[in-house]
Amino acid sequence: MSDRAKERKMRMYRTIRMELEIHTRIEEEIFYPVARGVDEEMIAEATEEHHVVDMILRELEGIDASEDSFDAKMTVLQENVEHHIEEEEGELFPKVEKKIKKDQLSQLGEQMMQRKEMLAREMERAA
Numbered sequence: 001m002s003d004r005a006k007e008r009k010m011r012m013y014r015t016i017r018m019e020l021e022i023h024t025r026i027e028e029e030i031f032y033p034v035a036r037g038v039d040e041e042m043i044a045e046a047t048e049e050h051h052v053v054d055m056i057l058r059e060l061e062g063i064d065a066s067e068d069s070f071d072a073k074m075t076v077l078q079e080n081v082e083h084h085i086e087e088e089e090g091e092l093f094p095k096v097e098k099k100i101k102k103d104q105l106s107q108l109g110e111q112m113m114q115r116k117e118m119l120a121r122e123m124e125r126a127a
Helices: 003-035 040-061 068-099 102-126
Strands: none
Touching: 003 040, 003 068, 003 102, 040 068
16 A cells, blocks of 8 residues: 555544544533433443444554554444444434424534534644
8 A cells, every 4th residue: 555545544534533523522512411311221322332433443543554454443433333323313313303392402403513613623723
């Protein structure tokens, strides 16, 4: 693998990592406290899924992008994230939408977007 290809892979990894870290923080700080009252079990599982993703991301940090294990771990990461999204979008979000008033949902979405922008700026400065 060329140095250019390795660097492209690492840039992609860093972008994915930043986006996933932002996602995790927003959900755990803002969304999950509200959704916990709707489905405690799903929130507990989603929190554990975040933990697994964090572990995979940390493991990837120490692997050279040219190694086969890097691609394998990226595949496992992708599968975990896709599973997490399917459960939230297919099960959790509809439950929350039924239990939470529209104006509260709108406010929640706004808080999450503001926090996402703040975290993105902080992480970009730290990079």
